[in-house]
Amino acid sequence: MVLDLLLIALAITLDPLPLMAFVLVVASKRGVWKGLVFILSWLACLVVVIALVLTLTGGQPPSPRAPASTAVLAVKLAIGVSFVVYGEYRRRQLVAARARGRGPEPPSLTSEADRSSVWASAGLAVLLQPWGMVAAGATTVVSADLSHSTTWLVLFAFCLLSSATLVAVELYVVLAPTQAKARLLRLRAWMKAHQQQAIVIICLVLGFWLTGKSIYQLTA
Incomplete structure (x- = not known):
């Protein structure tokens, strides 16, 4: 469970689209407060999902051969396969766009960030x-055993790592507000140019890992 959760958390924190949007949020007017609300809303989503899963399981993982355990592995397998399919789809799009001599234009969800309210940042998160x-993480949390103290540490680490890049950007804006805006906007421009490649890599790596692990556990 530990390795799976940390790998999923790493994929979440490296997802370029939320980070690109967050850069615009913190670079806008009242960006520090908007960024804080964004992070709190982001964390709240993760905590709610984990709490719902633990409520359903009672903090005790199902036995390995129980129907519930098999169903969870089947769902995780389906999620893994969907990541692989989506990653390959985005890779083909990228190859086709390069053949046409231009990169695909990703959708912009944050063009009105400067005029948005603080609470709109929560909805954006x-x-x-x-x-x-997050769904892949939820299927992994099913195997969490709350009778062990280390499980709480792993769940805390999952939430922290999933938000690490957002927290780092927020701290940078707080500690160095003068330099932060220009540098973060340059970072966003670089990320936009490499967004598609990052999505392909993250989806394929995570997808193949979840698919392979689920198949192994289902057939072992």
Whole structure:
């Protein structure tokens, strides 16, 4: 469970679309407060999902051969396969776009960030949450055993790592507000140019890992 959760958390924190949107949020007017609300809403989504899963399981993982355990592995397998399919689809799009001599234009969800309210940032965090990856994390949390103290540490680490890039950007804006805006906007421009490649790599790596692990556990 530990390795799976940390890998999923790493994929969440490296997802370029939420980070690109967050850069615009913190670079806008009242960006520090908007960024804080964004992070709190982001964390709230993760905590709610984990709490719902633990409520359903009672903090005790199902036995390995129980129907519930098999169903969870089947769902995780389906999520893994969907990541692989989506990653390959985006890779083909990228190859086709390069053949045409231009990169694909990703949708812009944050063009009105400067005029948005603080509370709109909370809704944006929910909208941009990579729910497919969060769902993969939820299927992994099913095997969490709350009778062990280390489980709480792993769940805390999952939430922290999933938000690490957002927290780092927020701290940078707080500690160095003068330099932060220009540098973060340059970072966003670089990320936009490499967004498609990052999505392909993250989806394929995470997808193949979840697919392979689920198949192994189902057939072992």
